[in-house]
Amino acid sequence: MKLTWHPGLATGHPQIDAQHRDLFTSAQAVLEAKERGAGPGEIEGLLDLLDRYVADHFATEEAVMRAAGYPQARQHLLEHGYFASGVQKLRRRLAQRGAGAEAPLVRDFLADWLAGHVGDSDRDLVRHLAAALPPRD
Numbered sequence: 001m002k003l004t005w006h007p008g009l010a011t012g013h014p015q016i017d018a019q020h021r022d023l024f025t026s027a028q029a030v031l032e033a034k035e036r037g038a039g040p041g042e043i044e045g046l047l048d049l050l051d052r053y054v055a056d057h058f059a060t061e062e063a064v065m066r067a068a069g070y071p072q073a074r075q076h077l078l079e080h081g082y083f084a085s086g087v088q089k090l091r092r093r094l095a096q097r098g099a100g101a102e103a104p105l106v107r108d109f110l111a112d113w114l115a116g117h118v119g120d121s122d123r124d125l126v127r128h129l130a131a132a133l134p135p136r137d
Contacts, residue, residue, distance in 0.1 A: 003028045003111050009118050011126035016064075019057040020118050026050045027110040034106055040094065047091055054084065065125065068132045076121055083113050 005024035010017050030046045058080045065073040086109055 003031055003107075003114065005118075009115070011118070011122050013064075013126045013129065015060060016057075016122060016126065019053070019060060020122070023050075023053050023057060023118075024114060026053045027114060031107050031110065043094060044091070047087060047094075051084075051087060054087070058084075061122070061125065064129065068129050070125060070128050070132075072121075072124060072128075076125060079117055079121055083117070086113065 003024055005021045009020065011020070026046070026049055030043065030050060033042055033046055062073075062077065062080070064070075065076060070076070090106055090109065
């Protein structure tokens, strides 16, 4: 399974879309490393990179939500927290069971969350932004 960002996931917000492409690339790198049986050190390094992308992206989205008075911000933040805690759970399971044993779990978690969150929650946020904020020059 290939985890790929595609134009159908575009929100229309250039900065958020660019970050989403990076998130999908980072998540795909984790999946590919797992599928080829990479060692725990490599997987851990890729999860660190994914964590950094996620932290930067979530900070961007959360600032945008505050600036726009997004009414669904609380739910959106809960989704961000769910993903962050899910990555930490994956780390613990990988440490306990090894990289190869958890490949389907990693694939399903990353694919389901990214496609669902980006395709639904982030699009809703951008629709709100389009209605709430004045156009940029």
